[in-house]
Amino acid sequence: MGIKWNEMLVGGDPLLVGSQIAIVLTVVAIVVGLTYFKKWGWLWREWLTTVDHKKIGIMYILSGVLMFFRGGMDGLLMKAQTARPEMSFLDAQHYNEIFTTHGVIMILFMAMPFLIGLMNVVVPLQIGARDVAFPQLNALSFWLFFSGAMLFNISFVVGGSPDAGWTSYFPLAGKEFSPGIGNNYYAIALQIAGLGTLMTGINFIVTILKMRAPGMTLMKMPMFTWTTLITSIIIVAAFPIFTVALALMTFDRLYGTHFFTLSSGGSDMLWANLFWLWGHPEVYIVILPAFGIFSEVIATFSRKTLYGYTSMVISIVGIAFLSMIVWVHHFYTMDAGPAVNSFFSITTMLIAVPTGVKIFNWLFTMRKGRIQFTTAMLWALAFVPNFVIGGVTGVMLAMAAADFQYHNTLFLVAHFHYVLIPGVVFAVFAGLYYWWPKMFGFMLNEKLGKYHFWLFTIGFNVTFMPMFFLGLKGAVRRAYTYSAESGFAPLFLVSAIGSIILAIGFAVFCYNIYWSFRYAKRNVSHDPWDARTLEWMTASPVQFYNFAVVPEVKQLDAFWHMKKRGETLTLKESDIKKIHMPSNSGLPFYMAVVFGITGFFLVFEAHIAAAVAAIGIVVGLIIRSFDYNDGYYVSVDEIKQTERTWRNVEGGTENHVG
Amino acid sequence: MEHKSKYPVSHVVGFLFSLILTFVAVFVALKMNVSYTIVMWIIGSLAIIQAGLQLFMFMHVTEGEDGKTNVINMAYAVFVAIVIVAGSIWVLTSGHAAH
Amino acid sequence: MSANVNHSLPLEYQTEQNRLNILGFWIFLGAEIVLFATLFAVYGVLGHRYAGGPTPSDIFKLNDVLIETLLLLTSSFTCGLAVFFMRQRNMKQLLVWFVITLLLGAGFLFMEIREFIHYVHEGATMQTSAFLSSFFVLLGTHGAHVTFGIIWAVMLIIQLLQRGLTPVTARKMFIISLYWHFLDVVWIFIFTFVYLKGMVG
Numbered sequence: 001m002g003i004k005w006n007e008m009l010v011g012g013d014p015l016l017v018g019s020q021i022a023i024v025l026t027v028v029a030i031v032v033g034l035t036y037f038k039k040w041g042w043l044w045r046e047w048l049t050t051v052d053h054k055k056i057g058i059m060y061i062l063s064g065v066l067m068f069f070r071g072g073m074d075g076l077l078m079k080a081q082t083a084r085p086e087m088s089f090l091d092a093q094h095y096n097e098i099f100t101t102h103g104v105i106m107i108l109f110m111a112m113p114f115l116i117g118l119m120n121v122v123v124p125l126q127i128g129a130r131d132v133a134f135p136q137l138n139a140l141s142f143w144l145f146f147s148g149a150m151l152f153n154i155s156f157v158v159g160g161s162p163d164a165g166w167t168s169y170f171p172l173a174g175k176e177f178s179p180g181i182g183n184n185y186y187a188i189a190l191q192i193a194g195l196g197t198l199m200t201g202i203n204f205i206v207t208i209l210k211m212r213a214p215g216m217t218l219m220k221m222p223m224f225t226w227t228t229l230i231t232s233i234i235i236v237a238a239f240p241i242f243t244v245a246l247a248l249m250t251f252d253r254l255y256g257t258h259f260f261t262l263s264s265g266g267s268d269m270l271w272a273n274l275f276w277l278w279g280h281p282e283v284y285i286v287i288l289p290a291f292g293i294f295s296e297v298i299a300t301f302s303r304k305t306l307y308g309y310t311s312m313v314i315s316i317v318g319i320a321f322l323s324m325i326v327w328v329h330h331f332y333t334m335d336a337g338p339a340v341n342s343f344f345s346i347t348t349m350l351i352a353v354p355t356g357v358k359i360f361n362w363l364f365t366m367r368k369g370r371i372q373f374t375t376a377m378l379w380a381l382a383f384v385p386n387f388v389i390g391g392v393t394g395v396m397l398a399m400a401a402a403d404f405q406y407h408n409t410l411f412l413v414a415h416f417h418y419v420l421i422p423g424v425v426f427a428v429f430a431g432l433y434y435w436w437p438k439m440f441g442f443m444l445n446e447k448l449g450k451y452h453f454w455l456f457t458i459g460f461n462v463t464f465m466p467m468f469f470l471g472l473k474g475a476v477r478r479a480y481t482y483s484a485e486s487g488f489a490p491l492f493l494v495s496a497i498g499s500i501i502l503a504i505g506f507a508v509f510c511y512n513i514y515w516s517f518r519y520a521k522r523n524v525s526h527d528p529w530d531a532r533t534l535e536w537m538t539a540s541p542v543q544f545y546n547f548a549v550v551p552e553v554k555q556l557d558a559f560w561h562m563k564k565r566g567e568t569l570t571l572k573e574s575d576i577k578k579i580h581m582p583s584n585s586g587l588p589f590y591m592a593v594v595f596g597i598t599g600f601f602l603v604f605e606a607h608i609a610a611a612v613a614a615i616g617i618v619v620g621l622i623i624r625s626f627d628y629n630d631g632y633y634v635s636v637d638e639i640k641q642t643e644r645t646w647r648n649v650e651g652g653t654e655n656h657v658g
Numbered sequence: 659m660e661h662k663s664k665y666p667v668s669h670v671v672g673f674l675f676s677l678i679l680t681f682v683a684v685f686v687a688l689k690m691n692v693s694y695t696i697v698m699w700i701i702g703s704l705a706i707i708q709a710g711l712q713l714f715m716f717m718h719v720t721e722g723e724d725g726k727t728n729v730i731n732m733a734y735a736v737f738v739a740i741v742i743v744a745g746s747i748w749v750l751t752s753g754h755a756a757h
Numbered sequence: 758m759s760a761n762v763n764h765s766l767p768l769e770y771q772t773e774q775n776r777l778n779i780l781g782f783w784i785f786l787g788a789e790i791v792l793f794a795t796l797f798a799v800y801g802v803l804g805h806r807y808a809g810g811p812t813p814s815d816i817f818k819l820n821d822v823l824i825e826t827l828l829l830l831t832s833s834f835t836c837g838l839a840v841f842f843m844r845q846r847n848m849k850q851l852l853v854w855f856v857i858t859l860l861l862g863a864g865f866l867f868m869e870i871r872e873f874i875h876y877v878h879e880g881a882t883m884q885t886s887a888f889l890s891s892f893f894v895l896l897g898t899h900g901a902h903v904t905f906g907i908i909w910a911v912m913l914i915i916q917l918l919q920r921g922l923t924p925v926t927a928r929k930m931f932i933i934s935l936y937w938h939f940l941d942v943v944w945i946f947i948f949t950f951v952y953l954k955g956m957v958g
Contacts, residue, residue, distance in 0.1 A: 202785055202788070205784050206780050206781045206784065209780070237735070238791075240788045241792075244799070263808075264886050264887060265807065267887065269750060273749055274746070274795065337752045339752065340753060669834060669837040672837070673830075676830055683948075683953060684953065701949050705946055709942045716834075716938045717939070723770075732786075732790075735788075738794065739790050739791060743794055745798075746801065746802055751802070
């Protein structure tokens, strides 16, 4: 099967043509800009080949912002289409494509990179390490993720978007009912991105287990590090399932096998089973790091040690364990019988126990604390009630018998948006406001931050609260329109208005980034929040080797206690030794390019071209095998010089709180 | 760590056991006249013993400063594997899904 | 990272970076267990859906499967010997046993490909039924791992010849031995739950 070049560009719809033109213009502008300002070399040396966990983290976060924009546009289009009954702003097919890409992008290309980005920036600093265990693998992880994300994103203008929902259930997602290439994008782009995520999981497990500062036992680790460790374990346990499921989907679609087909003995529900075997743990992969972020933010701005640290750790481990044995609650209506449904009903409800423990721990941390209402803390405060609404409706859905009523209604959609937006997006915003000075050396504007916060949380509630009631009245999800007689119109309109407020909130956030980049004060202190963990011990922005001398940890909240003992800024120059650092490498970027090209040809079922491109992957692996570059040493003089620059201006820097 | 023996005793023993287990499994599966369920239980157990042999006698899962971590890692992976295999078969072959 | 070499340990454990890599690879093997478990689960669900096509007892041939099993089992043993001699710093014996390992692995692959061709000639292809789809993909994934292992091992032999036994080459050798043993572990389960099960039923 060759590529039908003349059908490759999707045309016709003015929205799509507009997007195509915009994409071309943006690419041209970037290329011209880089050339004009002679920035190609800088881009290559500082970013494309970097193995520095902080820069990789920033690239993840930047991708997350971009993808939030893309996924948000999809969401707005859906809300516009359903604002009034029987609208024809989007047709059914276009609507199918948009809710599919909205779901995939928001989970895999927005939530994941934001969280993995923050993990990258923060975790090595929190444990006092120089980098992650495998820096070059880390770069490969990012570039594979990016490659997959880009491949997925071009689908709507090149070849057509996937349109079978983010869950891509069979038989709809199979060749028989979706003969176009759209769903090939789903199978292949997610595969490439998923490989990157799996490597991230392995990398962070080893990093956290083996590279902690002396004295930092497991039970002295900051909570964000704990959640990252457990998240990484879930990634390693769950992502291979998705790898297999996507590979089997690819085989079914490209090579005519019968895993999920209706004919020749295939089992369509096997796809649902495998998808949720991965998909449910995936929910915890995005929610646990978010819990970690809230724990850090709440402890810092309540000026107290996290309440119930041990029970917090036990809860995370318990959630990780339970997350593997609840997957059937996503398809109770398959009706695997009372035994199966009862078992999964019980395990699902059990999850509420450790989650409840965590909620109470956060509340008790705040109790009698001296709470400071920074923007980061506002997100954490708003998280608690909003997330509880998501959690409680989750327990309603957990009852298998009741689920037959809620299934596939907007009630479910409202539920998981109440879980994921407060649970993940609020956490990401809290984390960004909190760690921004550590990443860039300046703060995000607090006043704009508060506009962002209020617009976003109000917009969020106005958008999704009506959907609970719409769902209870019987409005189904994934339907592109509804009749005027249904009586749904007023609530849909309220929801659409809410989404505009939500979008304005996000726009304020983007403006805040722009404003702060241009005007925010640069002489920010290394510890602007008067915080508790090791990342605040070193410069802002962090020097490339992280710590001149690796700190020694004596207890939880190590940095806080060091400050209490007045021993933080005393750096004896005689303690400085040369530091070993990994070298940059262009190989991860190269691998992303060949993976992207191979994937692209596979999407278009050009098997020979794909096989040729795949040789490039093997070549990359062989080059890596023969690569004996062992990094380099930073000299003592260079370290001394770097340390003096930020330690000397200490007197002149500003503390923003405390 | 590896005991400093001059001959690879544990490897030879492990290899011989593996061969015996393999042939016993073939014998039980094809020559013994017992019910299907019993055969599957026996050969399944033999497979698990043989996998354990490889893990401990060839791969030395417990050795090194991370031996304990390795054992926990393997145990957890086996737990997840059992959940996936037993869970999928249970879910997809009971109730209405079976028909 | 090359600092802090501890000479009391075997070569592959001597540097911190080596210990990180070995632990990382063990965790990767954990992921591989999950990957193969998923394929076994798929086979467990679909393995009896013949859709009117051939059944396991129609196509499996005990002798060929036994030869494949013995080849892979022996190669796992010789791979263990290679590492045993590596720890005695015996480069010659290491190479001999490692090359034997590879030849046995190649023999296994040859037999497996022959087996697949035989099935296809009998009209049992990946597209015939759900049973055969899941059979070929489970076996094929294992076979692809063996193929990848052989290519990887050839690269490593070149490096051993170029550089001799250093902490880095020893670590690579140790890691590939873990990989190779693991593939044998997977085969034990394929042998039991695909072939023997198919021939009992």
